[in-house]
Amino acid sequence: MYEVAVIGAGPAGASAAIFLAKAGKKTIVFDHDKSITKRAWIENHYGVSEIAGPDLIETGIKQFQKFGAELVREQVSSIEKDGDTFEIHTENGTYQAGQIILATGLLTTLAESLGLATKDGTEPRIKRIFEVNPEGKTNVPGVWAAGTAAGVSVHTIITAGDGAKVAINVISELNGERYVDHDVLK
Numbered sequence: 213m214y215e216v217a218v219i220g221a222g223p224a225g226a227s228a229a230i231f232l233a234k235a236g237k238k239t240i241v242f243d244h245d246k247s248i249t250k251r252a253w254i255e256n257h258y259g260v261s262e263i264a265g266p267d268l269i270e271t272g273i274k275q276f277q278k279f280g281a282e283l284v285r286e287q288v289s290s291i292e293k294d295g296d297t298f299e300i301h302t303e304n305g306t307y308q309a310g311q312i313i314l315a316t317g318l319l320t321t322l323a324e325s326l327g328l329a330t331k332d333g334t335e336p337r338i339k340r341i342f343e344v345n346p347e348g349k350t351n352v353p354g355v356w357a358a359g360t361a362a363g364v365s366v367h368t369i370i371t372a373g374d375g376a377k378v379a380i381n382v383i384s385e386l387n388g389e390r391y392v393d394h395d396v397l398k
């Protein structure tokens with residue numbers, strides 16, 4: 213049983229998983245390797261002078277694995293809510309988690325099995341997004357969304373930032389107080 217399952221290991225999902233795992237939350241990440249970021253050459257991500265999209269993705273994955281989050285490179289076909297637990301189905305297995313963060317990029321296909329509200333995207337070339345409130349909560353308690361799939365501007369610094377924002381809101385809710393993750397320069 214995981215505390216949080218993140219669907220998507222692009223900038224939004226990986227950034228969320230870094231904060232969750234670093235906060236000691238038992239975290240699992242699912243990804244089926246269809247990130248649009250794989251086609252990007254990035255020169256506008258604050259603090260990184262230039263980087264190829266695939267390298268940004270691999271770095272993000274290494275970061276969350278360093279803090280103990282697990283990665284399952286499989287497609288999530290459906291998610292069902294069973295009381296306070298979510299059953300996550302992939303072609304090879306079923307997993308349980310208490311909270312879900314959907315960071316699925318262009319894809320909102322998981323809305324149906326969860327009964328999630330979606331709406332037309334407002335960003336260029338984005339067809340459909342999950343309806344979320346400013347914290348990143350969807351209409352189903354325990355399900356959150358971040359990044360492109362939650363309607364933010366489709367840029368790595370913003371989608372990664374949104375993933376971090378939502379993760380901090382999930383951690384704060386689980387801890388019952390606002391969470392801060394600051395390391396001090398040694």
Ligand SMILES: Cc1cc2nc3c(=O)[nH]c(=O)nc-3n(C[C@H](O)[C@H](O)[C@H](O)COP(=O)(O)OP(=O)(O)OC[C@H]3O[C@@H](n4cnc5c(N)ncnc54)[C@H](O)[C@@H]3O)c2cc1C
Pocket residue numbers: 219220221222223224225242243244245246247248249250251252253254255256257265286287288289315316317318319322358359360361365366367368369371372
């Ligand atoms: C050609 C191109 C150039 C770009 N150049 C730039 C640039 O220069 N600067 C910039 O800031 N941004 C750029 N971007 C945009 C950038 O890639 C996106 O902003 C962004 O980072 C999207 O992040 P995300 O995490 O929301 O989605 P994604 O990176 O798309 O990640 C979503 C992940 O979810 C996974 N997923 C979805 N559904 C499931 C499921 N059911 N089961 C398992 N896994 C699932 C996918 O496999 C994917 O890996 C560019 C994009 C493109 C296409």
